[in-house]
Amino acid sequence: MGFARTCGVALVGVEGVLVEVQADLEPGVAAFTLVGLPDKSLTESRDRVRAAVVNTGVPWPQKKLTVGLSPASVPKGGSGFDIAVACAVLAAAERIDPREIAEVVMIGELGLDGRVLPVRGVLPAVLAAADAGYRQVVVPEQTAAEASLVPDVSVVGVRSLGQLIAVLNDEPVPEEPERPDAGLPGTVHAGLAGLPAAAPGLTGLLAEERPLDLAEVTGQRHARRALEIAAAGRHHLFFKGPPGAGKTMLAERLPGLLPPLSRKEALEVTAVHSIAGALPPGQPLVARPPYCAPHHSATMASLVGGGSGVPRPGAVSLAHHGVLFLDEAAECSARVLDAMRQPLESGHVLVARAAGMMRMPARFLLALAANPCPCGLHGSAAAACECRPASVRQYRARLSGPLLDRVDLRVLVEPLARSELMAAVGGGEPTAVVAARVLEARDRAATRYAGTPWQTNSDVPGHELRTRHPALPGALNEAEDELERGILTARGLDRVLRVAWTVADLAGHDRPTRSDVNYALALRTGVHRGALVPEVPA
Helix, strand or coil, X not given: CEEEEEEEEEEECCEEEEEEXXXXXXXXCCEEEEECCECHHHHCHHHHHHHHHHHCCCCCCCCEEEEEEECXXXXXXXXXXXXXXXXXXXXXXXXCCHHHHCCCEECCEECCCCEEECCCCHHHHHHHHHHCCCCEEEEEHHHHXXXXXXXXXXXXXXXXXXXXXXXXXXXXXXCCCCCCCCCCCCCCCCCCCCCCCCCCCECHHHHCCCCCCHHHCCXXXXXXXXXXXXXXXXXXXXXXXXXXXXXXXXXXXXXHHCCCCCHHHHHHHHHXXXXXXXXXXXXXXXXXXXXXXXXXXXXXXXXXXECCCCCECCHHHHCCCCEEEECCHHHCCHHHHHCCHHHHHHCEEEEEECCEEEEEECCCEEEEEECCCCCCCCCCCCCCCCCCHHHHHHHHHCCCHHHHCCCCEEEECCCCCHHHHHHCCCCCCCHHHHHHHHHXXXXXXXXXXXXXCCCCHHHCCHHHHHHCCCCCCCCCHHHHHHHHHCCCCHHHHHHHHHHHHHHHHHHCCCCCCHHHHHHHHHHHHCCCCCCCCCCCCC
């Protein structure tokens, strides 16, 4: 009779729950029972573990074997418990000293030949282990760099079960040749490097590719300024205009204007992408704001998260602390678009299932782009629109009023004239220059909100802005008149004041002036009451 225990981690959303893996051997007919609310993939670990142990050259105990996963009330899934189960069984069979594994957290999948394979969610799993007081973790060698991001935790990366047994028994570690196909899709990193359902529209910005340069955009002074304001204050943005005017080109350059992620933000983003299997090989930490641009046919589960079985992060979570760009937004399902209304306000998404609820972060900057009608020519002076009025109304109605009420900046992108297109060569500011101003404006806001939970103007509640950080006297007169006429909602007035603070930060003003507020109001309503694009300070 033998008993041993070690630890693994069950992931619930982006949070980990420590699970004690217990193995008990008793005399009787040889059998392997796994209890503790495992799912199908975890139940199959019985066969994986047995084959891995035998192929490593260690005899399998021919006794009645029971493996329990505690707490039994927490649903558990995936193949990440394999090496914890294997070591618990071997310790119960006295092939390993049980004391060597009692305070160690083990994460990893086993191949039938004994190789240790990577799994999703290593970073949040190790964070959970560290929070629970554990200081030693064992992970697959390929994810050791990701696990090492957590401070004060000793990480052991192994290639095979044989290596792990040698380390635990304080024996010479056998050399394990690296697999020749270790970097190929569908092998070691299968399911980790960007499944379409797990990482919809995720671009190569995570791989530190060169960001697109704003200097490549010709003209569009008003839209460029709106892009800068959106980046400085993390304000949501809507570009509307005919095809070919430059809406997508502008939005794609928005991530390059955002400041690098702080250490805390980088760990949050990396944890989400680790669970989604979207971390690029060789890049354990996401240091730049992510950019996610799903196709307009994206389903609700792919956008907000969910899916059958274990819910996965959606595009709103993959764009956490970054940019979510919905091109051809009016072609998206109205039901899918309206599902973003809650995350836009709360900064997180709560996925509810019969088995429980899962909370995932979703504090992103939303950028929308759409044509004015199905043919794209409504209101154009160059060509006549062929759409029926009912079709135009139906097309625009997909972007509901409550959704647009949460969008701070609404910009009409006009097509360039031939003379403007041919004459303006290299006249626009490059991304680096604009990003420097954005960073300076962010620093001004961070200084102003020091000691509070807020960092950017878009985070601050309207009540706080009106009482503790008011605009100059008389600056809100026009905005208050729009509220009286019903053109602005109360939420809209608060958002105008937030944008006005961002305009003031970019201009170097201590408080928003009447011109700052009027320009913010023009960006929201599209009506320019003498509000000009503010000049960039020298």
